[in-house]
Amino acid sequence: MVEMAHIVKRFGQPPAAAAVDGVSLAIRERETYVLVGESGSGKSTLARILVGLERPSEGEVRWFPPQPGSAFAAHGHGKGGVPSSPVQMVFQNPDRSLNPYWRVQNIIAEPLVLQGMARREAYALAGGLLEQVRLPRGLLLRRPSECSGGQKQRIAVARALALRPRLLVADEMTSALDPATEADMMQLLMDLQWDSGMSILFITHRLDAVHGFADRMGVMRQGRIVEEGEAASLLRQPSTAYAKALLAACQYT
Incomplete structure (x- = not known):
């Protein structure tokens, strides 16, 4: 459905360090893809590039079928003449995102x-x-x-x-919620996905929040995806030391 190819984002001119450093990932139809990593790993910057709030320094975002213009500007009309957009984002802090x-x-x-x-x-x-x-x-x-x-x-x-987005990007949207409210929110997202057929990119630094929720998962560190795979397999047996440390912190290993 959407592919991010060789995305680089620098805030400043080279040789400034890249906040996102050569990331490629694809999100499929009706899939929940969870992107995990510590604060400052580049997760939110990557999300902002995907929705069109930031321009990449290098690389491109490709939609299938192609969308006219950028992801942020590409709007059409869905069922019943209701306006539609390929991607929408829910931010971490509603006190800042709601007027x-x-x-x-x-x-x-x-x-x-x-x-x-x-x-x-x-x-x-x-x-x-x-x-x-x-x-x-x-x-x-x-x-x-x-x-x-x-x-x-x-x-x-x-x-x-x-x-009516094809893809909902949720950036740390449950991080400030208590456990019971967070669980209700995760169930709501799964139900909405089932009803609408949309895909979800869920961004978090907490692996304990996504067990049983993700289809596939990417682990991000210092601007790069260091591990990616089916969520159940990655949670059960991660291959990188960094992913193992994240899982150990959540008592999965």
Whole structure:
């Protein structure tokens, strides 16, 4: 579905160190690909390149079938004339990604309005999107400050789903949640994937959060993917010392 080929990202001119250093990976249809690694390993930078928020210094992102323009700019129309986008992102901190002055209704509807849908129609769809993430329509008129942390992340997911993405990128989205809320969120993502057929790129530094969730997994360190494989096999028997250390920290080995 999407392939990242030989991606390099430098912040500054060579010989500046590369935040992402020659990464290639592919994400398949209906797949959950989990990217793990410590803070500063380049995971979030790679995600921002995938969604079009950063330009790579080298390499390219290829969509199959091809998308017109960049991943971030490529929009079309899906079922029922609803605007669609190949990729959407849910960020780590909803307090920074959700407009604190807007009501939930506005937050969810805005991507649709920006793609040309009438505001009244977008508001009508917002309630259904909220229900998809298992929140009551009564939250539509609240502001983010009136919602819990788990509710705010679900609102962010609902906003991402508004454009019916083929790929949902979740960047450390459960890192601030308590274990029970995190487990509920992971189950929600699996159910949404089953219903919609979308793929998921899930980024985390915690392997204990993805056991039983991932189809394939990549381990990232110092800007490079140092190990990749089927998740069950990698969790059971990693081949690199770094992956073994990550697993040991989560008591898998």
